[in-house]
Amino acid sequence: MGFKELKDKYQLLRDLMDFIPDVIYFKDKQGRFIMVNQAHAKGLGVKPEALVGKTDFDLFSKNRARKMAQDDAHVMNTGKPIIDKVERATRPDGVDNYVSTTKIPRYDDKGRVIGLIGITRDITRRMQFERLRKDKLCVEKKLESLEELSAMKSEFISTVSHELRTPLAVIKGLVTIVFNEVVGQINHKQKEVLQKTLDNTERLKKIIDDLLDISRIERNTLKLHYSLVDIVDLIKDSEGFFIKLAEEKNIRLKYVYPGEPVNVFIDADRVRQVIFNLISNAIKFTMDGGKIKVEVKILESKVRIGVIDTGIGISKADLSSIFNKFTQVSRLPGAENKGVGLGLSISKKLVERHKGEIWVESKAGVGSKFYFTLRRFYTLDMLGKSLRNKVSRLMKSGISMHFVSLMILNCGEFRKRMRISLDSLFKDLHAILVLVLKNAKYSGADKQAMSVINPKAGKFSIILPGASSRQAANISSLLKYKIKQYFSSNKVEDVFITIGSLSYSQKVLSQDDGFSPSRFSIKEIYIGSEMRRFKRLSFKTNIKLFLPDEKVELSESVDVSEGGICLVIKHLLKTDSELKVSFAFPENKESIITAKVRVAWIKKIELLFGESFEKYKVGLEFINLENRCKKIIRRRLLNKS
Amino acid sequence: MPKKRILLIEDEADMVYALNIQLEALNFEVLSASDGQAGLDMARKEKPDLIILDLMLPKIDGYKICRLLKFDEKYKKIPIIMFTARAQEQDKKLGQEVGADAYITKPFDSKALLDKISALLKK
Structure with a gap:
């Protein structure tokens, strides 16, 4: 090799030694360093030359050096390399870390051992990573077994x-x-x-029912059956029952309704269960002579039902766990009131299944206010007069029939999204119906399916005289499937169609226990998506919330509409209390909007890991929003659409 | 007027005992079978005026029995009340689909049961 070649090769090796972060060293047979690289020397705080001739005993503690010498001896005497041995080491500067050591013997050209080459790599980070991975696996396993346990528990119950x-x-x-x-x-x-004895069997029955409910809710096997219901009607229905119950304890029970029907799309039985739970709790926990108010309030896009009593209230300590399972707080004397503590937790789960919120405000010794919300639905009457007449005529002539009603709520929006006229939409639906009826083998000269189309009202009803309940079930499910397909092919995905039993508001027919008389059974299909009175816009901006007692809280908003704001805050507010807010849209920082607002609803947000303070999502409704501010919001909303 | 005959297909002996007392007090003649197959055979042989059918039965389950009877020209006119501890919506729906005339969950209100029986027998 020429000098230049040598020099180049030497430079390569030099670069390797100088720049590799791993510790590389050469030792002789006596364990003395012949050469070390920069990393090694740097780690010891000296220059490479300073280490030549030194041994581990000069640099490390006796014990450690002895161990290293043992390894060295092993390698040099047996000729077997040590590869990737993991050791924990404490550096001279006191830091604990993990290293991977590799030592291989060096031979002269006669095959005799003359020393060794060592490479030590810092694997502290790798080890940390490994540990984190192990911890993660451990946690995942624990979670898995916890879930299994929970499932077993639910099944057991x-x-x-x-x-x-x-x-x-x-x-x-x-x-x-x-x-x-x-x-x-x-x-x-x-x-x-x-x-x-019989009273107690009833109590037992209720406890078992509650247990079953909660286990089904937790296993997600609880099916809800939706129908369009006027919530005012639903609540009025049980007024008599509760007023009588309250009178037995000399409690005055008052109902406050808005002046109009409020339509919601719910599982009537389940919501009834929630109302029943809240009002019976109020009666249970209010002393003789107390007062209870049940109030239905219309919010922008929700309806809020409140049960407010002057009972014994809930202490601050119990407040946070009041909706938990099996929680029972101190009660008034009277053993007949003992349940098993599931009512509120079931109510909470049911309300949340309906995408509503449920919360409580209470003071021990003063009383409690329980609130829950349901999303509103804008719709028209269910059975038009002409249809009702047709139906009663058929009933009188003794012909059994099935009735399928399609109602498209918020027709306008669908039309816009699908860009077709209402008439063609219904023509299409009618065509689908004809196809479905053919497939279901429903026909016959004396069994003409009657359809009543009312495009303006978004209604489409089919009466199937002479169809068996099986046929009606088949037709309904096939219709539902085909209609969903149709909307999907027109790129409208969030249509919801559901087949349920007759709406609670229907007074034309009577039913016993939810099981229709065999000659007349009704299935209804509703198509719709949620309608909001005001358009909403979601975005982030800083909102100043002027709380009572002079505090100011900053929050990022969740969404804004002409009707109000929804935001996340750390403070617990009082329902119906009034405050001030001020904010500006990011692109238009000079136009500051200030408004008075009222607290409409509250939802406690589940804490995530690492969070220590409570968070609440609140809905605030504007009170007399200034025109100037309305304009700003409206303009912004238009821009975004 | 001859007594109306009610067939109970129920495997809980004490339940049969209790129903027996109540129904005989109302002047019904009560027949009973304690498993699905026996119940089906008895229904076909005796052609009762009404059947109270438990769903959880050994040998053949209540749904099957209901379907077999309701889809048979000879027996489809006999009203069937389904009877069970299971009260979920899908159970009720399934009941509807196999043609049951009514559905009662245990524990039940005896007045409700008796009302249903008289309503179905009147037809």
Whole structure:
């Protein structure tokens, strides 16, 4: 090799030694450093030359050096390299870290060991990474087993609850027999005793039902059956029952309604369950002579139902866990009030399934205010007069029939999105219907399907005389599927179509226990998407919230409309309290909007890991928004659409 | 007037006992079977005026029995009340689909059951 070549090759090796961050060194047979690289020397705080001739004993603690010497000896005596041995080391500057050591023997040209080459690499970061990965796997495993446990628990509750019902039914049946004197007369005292026995079987039944509900809700096997309902109507229905119940405790129960019907799309039975839970709680926890108010309030795009009492209230300590399972707070004397503590947790889950919010404001000794919201629906009457007449005519002539009603809510919006006229939309739907009826093999000269189309009102009803309930079920599900397909092919995805039993508001027919008389069963299909009175815009900007007692909180808004703002804050506000807000849209910082607002609804946000303070999402409605501000918001909303 | 005959297809002996007492007190003649197959055979042989059918039965389940009877010209006129501890919507819907005339969940209100029976027998 020529000198230049040598020099170049030497430079390559020099670069390797100087710039590689790993520690590289050469030792002789006695363990003395022949040469070390920059990284090694730097790590010890000296220059490479200073290490030549030194051994580990000169640099590290005796124990450590001894271990290293052992390794060296092993490598040089056996000729077996040590590769990637992981060791924990403490550097001279005190930092603990992990290193991977590789030592291989060096031979002369006669094959005799003359020393070794060592490479030590800092793998502290790799180790940390490994540990994090292990921790993550550990946590995932724990989570998995927790979920499994939870599923098993739910299934257990479900199975046991079903099993409990059967003997309970037997007990109820047997006691009723004696109570009704079917097997002989009984005296007054005996009757009293048996009455108490029956009351307790009812209590037991309620507990089992609650347990089943909660386990089903948790396993996500609870199915909701939606229909269009006037919530005012729903609540009025049980007025009598509750007023009587309240009177027994000399409690004055008052209902406050808005002056108009409020339509919501809900599972009527389940929402009834929530109302029942809240009002019966209010009665339970209010002393004799107290007052309870049930108030239905219309909000911009929601309806809010409040149950406000002057009862014993909830202490601050219990407030945060009030909606938890199996929580029971101190009650008034009276064992008949004991449940198993599931009512509120079921109510919360049901409200949330309906995409509503539920919250409580309470003061021990003063009373409690429970609120929940439901999203509103704008719609028209369900059965038009002409249709009702047709139906009653058929009923009178004894022909059994099925009735399928399609209602497209917010027709206008769909039309816009699909860019077709209302008439062609209904023509298309009619064509789909004809196809579906053909496929379902429903026909016959005497069984003409009647369809009533009312495009302006977005209604489309089909009466199927002479169809069996099976056929009606088939037709409805096929229709639903085909209509969804149709909308989908026109790029409208968020159509919801549901087949449910007749809406609660329907007064034309009577039903016993939700099971229709066999000659007349009704299925309804609703198509619609949520309508809002005001257009909304979601964006982030800083909003100043002027709280009472002179505090000011900053928040990022969630969305804004002409009607109000929805934002996330750390403060707990009082429902219906009034405050001031001020904000500006990012692109238009000079136009500051200030407004008075009222707290419409509150939702507590579940804490994520690492968060220590509570967060609430609140809906604030503008009170008498200035025209100037209205204009600014409106302009912004138009721009974004 | 001859007594109306009600067939109970129910595997809980005490439940049969309780229903028996109540129904006989109302002047019904009560027949009973404690498993699905026996119940089906008895329904076909005896052609009762009404059947109270438990859903959770050994041998054949209640839904199947209901379907078999309701889809058979000879027996489809016999009203069937389904009877069970399961009260979920899909159970009720399934009941509708196999042609049941009514559905009662346990524990039940005996007055409600009796009202249903008289309503169905009147037809």
